[in-house]
Amino acid sequence: MGTVTSPSTPRRALLTLVLWAGFWILGLAVVAALAWVPIAESLYSGGLGWAGIFSAAGALTVLWALRPRWSFQKHQQDDVEYLSPERFPALHALVEDVAKRVGSRVPRKVYxxxxxxAFITMQRRWLGLRREAIVGVGFPLFAILSREELAAVLAHEFGHHTGGDLTLGPWVYRTRSAIASAVDTLEDSAFFLDVPFRLYGQMFLRVSGAVSRQQELAAxxxxxxxxxxxxxxxxxxxVHxxxxxxxxxxxxxVIPIIEKxxxxxxxxxxxxxLQEKTWRAEITHDIEEELRRPPxxxxxxxxxxxRLSSLGHEGPREGEPLPLQEFEAGGCIDLLGGAAAAEEVFxxxxxxxxxxxxxxxxxxxxILLPExxxxxxxxxxxxxxxxxTSLPELLREGSTLWDRVRPPGLDILSPEAKRLRARQVLVQWLAAALVERGFVAELRxxxxxxxxxxxxxxxxASVVDWLxxxxxxxxxxxxxxxLIEQL
Incomplete structure (x- = not known):
């Protein structure tokens, strides 16, 4: 089966090329305009004034900001471990089947x-002359999706491959990086040299974002x-x-426990x-911030x-339960050999x-209480x-308490940060004091x-918070x- 090419790919490629060229034309135009000032002074005024000196310095500054950033570091992908077809034949069979149905080249590496x-990217080898597709699949996807749903996710990613998005993506990334580097270098310079690049960057992000959204809908x-x-x-x-x-x-x-x-x-x-009705405040904040982030x-x-509407479906209703049927049933974790084997490879x-x-x-x-x-x-x-009984008095000490119990070394915390640290220490102290009185720790x-x-x-934590x-x-x-002392 041949490769499917999106009819919009040439237009995307042309737009990306125009945006890339536009940035460099803008940069060279700014350099030329600044360089013309000292040249004009020399030609028509017979000498170089302060305006010419400052303009020449500005031109050199912009040229320095536009310099290519070459990286000579070893490609990190060479050190990555992949899910081999010998160890996970069912997974590779699914990836191969979806790739062939979409009309994409079958990737040999699954991360x-x-x-x-999930994602698909290209690994460059032989000085960039050879490009190899790599598919990445998130560990939790195997637990929450059925095989058909995981196949749909893979088909979406292969859609980026067949649509030419992997070719355009590096151009967009490099242009964004060049703009960001130029703005970062110039933002503290005189005469607001960063302003034209900042404005162009905003326009570029808006236009490239629109192109990227079209690519997602096509996939x-x-x-x-x-x-x-x-x-x-x-x-x-x-996934949403x-x-x-x-x-x-x-x-x-999980990560704080692994670090131990x-x-x-x-x-x-x-x-x-997922079964908990309420989570810790910092967890709730992170989840709500992500789910309620405006477009x-x-x-x-x-x-x-x-995206759901483009597929002919409506979004979930307010208060609708989490879509956990596949997770409860084990999803398609068998592609990794079952839950125990999947966690082992993770x-x-x-x-x-x-x-x-x-x-x-x-x-x-x-672990926690002994520490x-x-x-x-x-x-x-x-x-x-x-x-x-001393907890209320300790709480009132606030930042002073932190100064008494903090570890040795330089302390640059603000008074409010010290009060928060003191409360955290008091939570730990209360837990340890209760263990001394026969309580058993339980962490969920x-x-x-x-x-x-x-x-x-x-x-x-709740007791300290209430107080x-x-x-x-x-x-x-x-x-x-x-009452606790009497138990």
């Missing part, structure tokens, strides 16, 4: 990404034609809704994360609703060194010696550390702490 995304159309509009729409819906949740879970819960040389069950943890004319992708490729295997419910007792106790024991907030993905003892549950915001009075807290 496992850590986000809820969506090819995906629907190849795998069905229903599968393409379901995949788009799931679940991608911010996975990203928040990965960065706020510990590995946890990824998919079980994400399932628990921009500079966006590279069309709005979610527009940790193999995304981490270095040996990791301790722990369950989520073991983290609080075996907290080690840090606090023997200091100003020793959990064994500082009474529970997305939630604050919680401690329980004989059916009594305490969330130290600091006046939800609890000092007297109410002391009554509560007295």
């Amino acid at each position: 496992l990404a850590d986000q809820t995304t 969506d159309a090819l995906s629907a034609k190849t795998c069905g509009a229903d599968a393409a729409a379901r995949a788009l819906h799931k 809704v679940l991608a911010p949740l996975w990203s928040a879970y990965l960065h706020h819960d 040389s510990v590995r946890v069950p990824l998919l079980d943890g994400f399932k628990t994360f 921009s004319p500079w966006d590279s992708h069309p709005p979610f609703e527009e 940790y193999e490729q995304k981490t270095r060194g040996s990791l301790v295997h722990l369950k989520w419910e073991e983290l609080g007792e075996k 907290i106790s080690k840090h606090l024991t023997g200091g100003a907030l020793d959990p064994r010696r500082t009474p529970l 993905p997305g939630m604050h550390l919680r401690l329980q003892h004989e059916g009594h549950f305490v969330e130290p 600091s915001k006046g939800v609890w009075t000092d007297e109410q807290y002391r009554t509560w702490s007295s």
Whole structure:
């Protein structure tokens, strides 16, 4: 089957070439205009004045800002581990099948990404004379999508290949980089030399963004034609809704644990994360910021609703439950050999060194609380010696408390930042103090550390927050702490 070429590819290529040339024409025009001033002074005034000197310096500055930035670093893709066809034959069979149905060259390398995304890129070899397609598939996609939906995602990415977008993309990227570098070099210069490049950059982003959005809609159309509009729409819906949740879970819960040389069950943890009714404030903020971000004319992708509409589907209604049917059923994780094998390859490729295997419910007792106790024991907030009733007074110390307990070294925090750090330390202290009184730590993905003892549950972060915001009075807290001491 031959390669399918989008009829709009020549127009895109021409527009990209015009925009690229326009930037360099603008740069050379600015240099020529500045250079003409000292030349004109020399020809018509018989000498070089201050205006000519400053203009010559400006011309040299712009030329320096427009210089090519060459990179001599070893291509990082040479060190990347890929999902081999010998180890994952079913995955490669699916990729090959979709590529042939779309009419694209079959890629031989498949990369496992850590986000809820997929991509196709070209790897240059032999001094750029040979180009090899590489497909990237996000680990969570295998858990939340069916095979048909993953095929639709792959067809979308192959659509960028057949549409010529991978050829145009580097031109757009290099032009954006050149504009950004020029603006960064010139923004502190005299005579506002960065202004024309900044204005051109805004226009370029707007126009190239519009071209990119057209490319996305064309790739969506090819995906629907190849795998069905229903599968393409379901995949788009799931990725749109679940991608911010996975990203928040990965960065706020999983990565900090991996940094402690510990590995946890990824998919079980994400399932628990999705079941929580409320998350920690920083997680909720990140998710809402991503989901509610307004469209921009500079966006590279069309709005979610527009993409669904182009596929003949409506967006989800307010309050509609998360699309988790495939996730509950295991998605197409069998393409990686099942959940256990998939997590094994994730940790193999995304981490270095040996990791301790722990369950989520073991983290609080075996990792977090020992670290907290080690840090606090023997200091100003020793959990064994500082009474529970002292929390209100400690909170009122604010930045002064941080100055008492902070680690040695240079401290450049503002008073407000010190107060926030002091509250975080008090949360840790309260947790350690409760453990000293027989409480057991419990950590759930997305939630604050919680401690329980004989059916009594305490969330130290909430207690400190209630006190600091006046939800609890000092007297109410002391009554509560007295009850805790009696347990």
